[in-house]
Amino acid sequence: MLSSKPFSRKFYSQASPIVAQRLLGSHLHRVIDGEQLIGRIVETEAYGIGDEACHAFRGKTPRNAIMFGEGGFSYVYFTYGMHHCFNVTANQEGMAEAVLIRAVEPVEGIEKMQVLRWGGGGAAHHALQKRDLTNGPGKLCQAFGLTRSDNGIDLIESEELFITSARPVAPNLIGVSSRIGINVAKHYPWRFFIKGNEFVSRGKPSS
Template identity: 40%
Template sequence: MVIYRPLTRSELPDDTASLARYLVGKLVVRELPEGIASGRIVETEAYVVGDAAGHGYRGMTPRNRSLFLDAGHAYVYLAYGISYMLNVSSEMPGVGTGVLIRALEPLEGIAIMRHNRGIERLRDLARGPGRLTQALRIDRSLDGLDLCRKGPLWLATDSRESDEMGESVRIGISKDADRLLRFYVKGSVFVSGSKSLNG
């Protein structure tokens, strides 16, 4: 059993890129009727102020309003009509920036994740943003949730020292695509993306 505590809002850096770095090594905890499923964050992407690739770039809409909440809230959206994406709002209320959680190293509830994903291979359970939301059964019903308190979905720490971190350009975007705003654990087999990005 993993022992962890919720992250407090006061612990979160108030800059989006700093939060993206900070969240690498922290945990995502999902409480489900059949038990707890959790994973260590091994990859994030920052979508910063003035970022043309960010969903908040053109202002608040009914779809993205959770991105404009105080730091530490869930912004969940459906990408390409296929996969849900889990983001963490990252700055002051009204700013509209966030951190995409791109990949997890599964820790607890692995049988639950395997059932949700319909696969056995541990490495592929949560390697990529759509896979991790499927593994943890995250959908729009969790949009706007406060991730800094225990509940159906929350962020945690187990006080483990973070591993060596790499950075690269973000994956699958066309606007502001050259910015080094993707952060990942070097050498982790649970990180998504190509080998050239993860050197």
């Protein structure tokens, strides 16, 4: 693997659409049960100031509080009664923004991810559909064992959850679209993905 290092506070302090684009191609690291998991980020969405789809739009609440602090912290929330979504907070203190990690490509620890997703027996059943492992926000949280107890982790300081930079994805290989699965503020072109990557979620048509 290319030499890489965790992103700095300064990096996460940029506006969410910038952070979202720059995260493409970088590596999400997670240590769970003593095992190292790594995923290459291939799809992200930005949520920002004045954005009605942003959880922080209507002010600070217990759930979204972490977004109001400095950038570079995990924001993990539970939704639909059964799924989790993993975000990275962006921008500076008081500027509540975040980037949703929508999909990653497994790089290391694939067997552990399969166990976390489907259990020991289910892995074989899904063996021919590797892409189902992490091609969606809820799926990657399950594969990486991320839950609400992982909310509020400092990604600059933690050794169990952090993101390392990698060779930037060429601009012509970055796709842009409106965001998926929301019913307000659909016009923002704030979904970013690596063109042609098989782990990019299909989602639903968002317009």
